[in-house]
Amino acid sequence: MRNYLKFIIYLTVVLGIFPARAGSYEDFFTAIKRDDAATVQSLLQRGFDPDARSPDGQSGLYLALREPSLKVARVLVDWPRLNVESRNQSDESPLMMAALKGHTDLVRRLIARDAHVNKPGWAPLHYAATHGHLEVMALLLEHHAFIDAESPNGTTPLMMAAMYGTPEAVKLLLDAGADVNMKNQLGMSAWDFAMKANRRDSAELISQHVRTKRPAGRW
Template identity: 60%
Template sequence: MRIYLKIAVYLVLAIGLSFAKAGSYEDFFAAIKRDNPEAITDLLKRGFDPNSLDPAGRHGLFIAVQEGSLKAAEALIAWPKTNVEWRSPKDESPLMIAAFRGHTDIVRKLIARDAHVNKTGWAPLHYAATGGHVEIIAILLEEHAFIDAESPNKSTPLMMAAMYGSPESVRLLLKEGADPMMRNELGMSAVDFAQRGNRKDAADLIAGAIRSRQPRGRW
């Protein structure tokens, strides 16, 4: 009889723990959606895994940055067990998303946690340049981001800034030494990107940088 009672107690405890974990799982992702850092930290202190994935296979920190739940993102970044270098199936990191969306403080905090500034393929600098976020571009370059990083089709941050970013982002990249002569696998240069995006201001800046590289003849 005692053995059966022990088994029954164990089963009750196991079922209780299962329900508690299930509840914590739902509460964790709900807290991210609500941008509630206190609830997140409380769950983490109780042992919840910060690297749990939601039903769609997304990391909590990635969701927070992607959806603009910045207080939730800060709480997760501050938690030492959070994997800040989780990658999505598209090989996107939280730092890349923060760079694209212009979340400057989050970018700084992720870098302080040793998030990778450089990576193969698309890099954070591509994303910052695409968003035209000058301050983030400057931060990444200060952290030794490779200015002429090549995407899988060899497009550079300057090309992305030329087509999608701001004139200021193009100007900064050129000032910091981005190569305006590079071409991607389709044979397109940064000037071609600017023209395709109907960005005359960017095209003029890049053309001027190319002219400045030409040797001047003597008369």
């Protein structure tokens, strides 16, 4: 009889916990979508895992930055038990998404939490250069981002800026010392990237930079 009562109590506790956890999970990701910072804060205070993954494997912070749901993102970034280096299956970190979206304040907060400015493969500077987010690029470089970081196929931030970014982003990287002579695995330089995308302003900036570095009469 005692064993039977213990089993009933056990089932009651377990069946009570699982729906609560399931409900919290749904509430967490719904709140992110709605930028409902109060609900996220409440769930975290009640012990919800800040690093819980969505069904497609994304962390809550990554999703908040991508939406963007910036009020929720700030709550998560400031939550002490959050893993700021939680990466998805593509090896993307929250800092990379913040850089891609140009969220300068959140990039600053993530760096203050020791998010990795430099990492092998695609890096935050690649992502910032892709959309020409000058403030984010300058901030990353200020915190010692490797200016000639190479992606798995050898693409550098300058190449990304030349093809997808802006002439201003190209100039910032050139002025900061980016290597214009580097080539990716297909043998393409930043100038080639600019020409392929018909970004003639960026191509001309790169050409001018090369000319200033060569002896007079040689080009």
